[in-house]
Amino acid sequence: METKNDSLSAQQSLDVITSMIRQAQGNVSRSSFYFLLWGWVIAICNLGMYFMYKLHFYPRYAPYIWLLVLPTYLAMFIYGRKQEKDRIVKTHLDQISKWLWISMAITIAPAWLFGDKLNWMINAVIMMPIGAATFVSGIIIRFKPLLYGGILFWVAGITCYFLPPIDQILAGGIAVVLGYLIPGYMLRNQREKDA
């Protein structure tokens, strides 16, 4: 690109602006890391707890499987810090995406902490905001499997209102595998193809 300014017509100026904006459009981070990390952890927690209850394998300790969430937060924080440092461009959509998931985590935290007040109907409550965040992420990065993932979470969330708590855990596990892990792997495969 040169710096001559006398030869720049109005049309050329417009062409520069549109071509640069088009260049910048593809810059939303399409990281599959978070979907795979959380997908695996939440799937293990839900399905692990379900099978511990069903197979009478130390059922008293089954809820403690959720402690896995704590090191996951730490891993996410460390990875996020590193990624922010290495990123050469930060877009508004990256910021929106980040805060969307932080807001979602804040929204669902009370249901996890005070599950007894909800008669342990936790998954019914938390799957709706997870569905919203997944769906909006699909819109932001223009990735259809995440849109379907979001819809699936909504369907699973509504279904959970009609299920006993233990079956809600199974529904949560299935929803995470289908609505989160599978789109996460599809996103990773697409990234590898594009690279």
Added chain:
Amino acid sequence: MLKELDPLLHSQLRLGVMSLLMSAESAEFVYLKEKTNSTAGNLSVQLDKLSEAGYITIEKSFNGKKPLTTCKVTKKGIKAFEEYVNTLRDYIKK
């Protein structure tokens, strides 16, 4: 009578940089260089001009041992860019 186009923005490289920064929260020097397909020397001069006019801020830092130059558009820069586009629209309408 048509308004004059802002001479600071009416240059291919500076306009390109401003258009990129309008779409981003912040961008590194290497990113701008790659997207505008310019040389480091030329880009550096043009960034300084935009910074002196208060259209962008340039922050120098380090990522480990690697030096980083991060650019951000300012409120003044956003206003100037919007005015430039509006004037451009008048030119095209004419």
